[in-house]
Amino acid sequence: PRPELFADSGLAAWREQSRATLDDSITMLQLSPHPELGSWEFAVSCLRWDAEYQRELFLLATALKRPGTAFAMAALNESAMRLTDLVATVQESKTVSFPFADVARNAALATTRWLSALEKLKSQEATAQLRPEAVRAARIALSAYSALARKDDPARSKFLAVLEALSPEPAGSSV
Numbered sequence: 001p002r003p004e005l006f007a008d009s010g011l012a013a014w015r016e017q018s019r020a021t022l023d024d025s026i027t028m029l030q031l032s033p034h035p036e037l038g039s040w041e042f043a044v045s046c047l048r049w050d051a052e053y054q055r056e057l058f059l060l061a062t063a064l065k066r067p068g069t070a071f072a073m074a075a076l077n078e079s080a081m082r083l084t085d086l087v088a089t090v091q092e093s094k095t096v097s098f099p100f101a102d103v104a105r106n107a108a109l110a111t112t113r114w115l116s117a118l119e120k121l122k123s124q125e126a127t128a129q130l131r132p133e134a135v136r137a138a139r140i141a142l143s144a145y146s147a148l149a150r151k152d153d154p155a156r157s158k159f160l161a162v163l164e165a166l167s168p169e170p171a172g173s174s175v
Contacts, residue, residue, distance in 0.1 A: 011062060011071055013076065022048070033092045045095035049086060049097050053096060055101060056083045060110050073117060077130065080114040081106035084137040087144045101148040107141035108159050114138075115162070134168055142166070 025048055035041035056079040064074035087107045090096040096103060115134050142163035149156045 012068050012074070015065070016077065022052055022055065024072060025051075037094075042095060045093065045161070046097050048100065049090055049096045052082065053106075054084055055070065056086065056110070057106060060106065060113075064113065068120075073121075075147055076114040077134075078111065080107070080134065080137050080141075082109040083110045084109070084141045087141055091144060100131075101150075102124035104141065104144040105153070105159075108138075108145040111141045112159065112162050117118055117134065130162075138162065 011135070029044060029048070031041055031045050031048065035045050059075040061078040061085075063072040063079065066072045084107050086096070087104055090103065091100065094100070111134065115131075115138055118131055118134055142159055145159055146163060149159070
């Protein structure tokens, strides 16, 4: 590994370049959102979404190693949102070669860590702007995770508690 990549400036440049490359691949390939199983489009879609998944896991792991930095906030935000989008995309199309339960679990981890980081922000304005998006992403990721969670998963009870806490109040209830 190149040492300069792991400086925050190198990571920021990698983050931008890799996101642009993956986004360009969608535009360039014009892949169907639901390719036919066994088709070349299905194979290419699997490769594309596997690359996205690996990228987001790298961002998440790197952010968790640099808590409190500007890079960590940007990386948590991006990995949470893109992993949530990945969950929504591949849940139906099955175009990822990793077990979907793992994808959902990692999306749940990213979104809960992002919510936690937002709570620690000193800027109330930034938190107010980002929290609704974070909550929406967390609900999607945690719901997908809860449907597939193994009972012996050590994170299960924490994730389910977060999901319950994020659930909207029932209609007609008052505080």
